[in-house]
Every structure is written in C-alpha cells, then in structure tokens.
Amino acid sequence: MNRLLLVGAALLLPGVVAAQATLSPDLLNRLPANQVTELDGQIYVRVMDQRRGATQALERLLINRASVMAGHWLCNFSPKPNQRLEVSLQGVNLIHSYESSGSMEVVIRLKKQKPDCVVQTVASSPPPVAATPLPQAPPETTSPSASALPSLPNASTPPASPAPSTDANGGGFKVRAYSKEY
Numbered sequence: 793m794n795r796l797l798l799v800g801a802a803l804l805l806p807g808v809v810a811a812q813a814t815l816s817p818d819l820l821n822r823l824p825a826n827q828v829t830e831l832d833g834q835i836y837v838r839v840m841d842q843r844r845g846a847t848q849a850l851e852r853l854l855i856n857r858a859s860v861m862a863g864h865w866l867c868n869f870s871p872k873p874n875q876r877l878e879v880s881l882q883g884v885n886l887i888h889s890y891e892s893s894g895s896m897e898v899v900i901r902l903k904k905q906k907p908d909c910v911v912q913t914v915a916s917s918p919p920p921v922a923a924t925p926l927p928q929a930p931p932e933t934t935s936p937s938a939s940a941l942p943s944l945p946n947a948s949t950p951p952a953s954p955a956p957s958t959d960a961n962g963g964g965f966k967v968r969a970y971s972k973e974y
Contacts (some may be wrong), residue, residue: 835901
C-alpha cells in the first residue's frame with residue numbers, strides 16, 4: 793500500500809505516494825486547472841482551490857478531488873443522480889503541492905491504466921419533510937379595564953399539593969410553578 797507523508801505531519805492516504813521530484817514549469821504551464829491531461833502515457837490532474845482552514849486538510853481534499861477526477865476520466869464516467877463509481881487506481885503520485893496568496897494547487901500523476909470500473913446505483917434520499925407550522929395561540933382580547941396581571945385563584949381554594957422543598961435545610965429562595973385547571 794502506498795502512503796503519503798507530508799512535511800510536518802504523517803497523513804496517510806491509501807494509494808498515494810509523495811514524489812520529491814520537481815515539476816518543470818513548462819509541464820506545469822501545460823496542465824489546465826481542474827482537468828485531466830494525458831501526456832506521454834501518463835495521466836496528470838491539476839486541481840486548485842481557495843485555502844479554507846488547515847493546509848494539510850486542504851491538501852488531502854485536493855488530492856482526493858484529483859483522484860476522483862482521474863477515476864472518472866479513466867472510466868469515461870459522467871456523474872448522474874443516484875450513481876456512484878468505485879475504482880481502484882494504481883500508482884497515484886503527488887508530484888506538486890503549492891500554496892500561495894490564499895489558494896493551493898496540487899498535481900497528481902499516474903500511469904494510464906484500465907482500472908476495474910464499478911458503477912453502483914444508490915438509493916435516493918427522500919425529499920426533506922416540509923416544516924409544519926407551530927400552533928398559534930388564540931389572540932387575546934384585552935379591554936382597557938383588563939389588568940395586565942394574571943388572575944389568581946380564589947383565596948378560599950386550597951392548593952392541590954404543597955410545593956416540595958429542594959433545599960435540605962429549608963433556606964434559600966426557590967420558585968416552582970404548579971398549575972391546576974379550574
């Protein structure tokens with residue numbers, strides 16, 4: 793199994809090897825961004841994106857994106873709803889990783905190959921359930937003579953049960969609300 797070792801962190805990506813060879817500026821200029829290019833029996837994929845968060849996480853994301861693009865190109869697969877491509881690529885090498893002015897680009901290289909391409913149909917996700925509105929309280933009718941304070945039960949009506957004390961020594965101030973329908 794090939795592994796990718798990044799400077800400063802040991803991040804493992806199965807099937808990817810970091811190459812220390814330098815990429816010639818001429819070759820880099822010939823590779824279009826976010827596309828697959830075939831040159832001399834080799835497949836090159838150059839992927840660029842804006843930097844968001846950690847450098848190593850973005851580099852892993854871009855390597856994954858480039859590998860997916862290479863797999864789609866080698867299998868002549870166009871993504872469709874409810875379909876997924878499973879492909880095992882051999883000899884994927886990270887040959888260029890560069891970060892500047894808030895963006896990052898990576899270039900991967902692999903030999904042209906005929907991988908086993910398996911297209912799977914996946915179950916579609918159900919449509920999101922529409923939110924049901926919360927029941928509205930009936931509008932209160934207020935008159936100028938109505939008090940803003942709620943009406944209290946009749947003083948002659950005893951409470952349903954005494955409020956239990958939660959403080960062991962009976963001190964402090966605790967409020968508990970109990971309701972009784974009248």
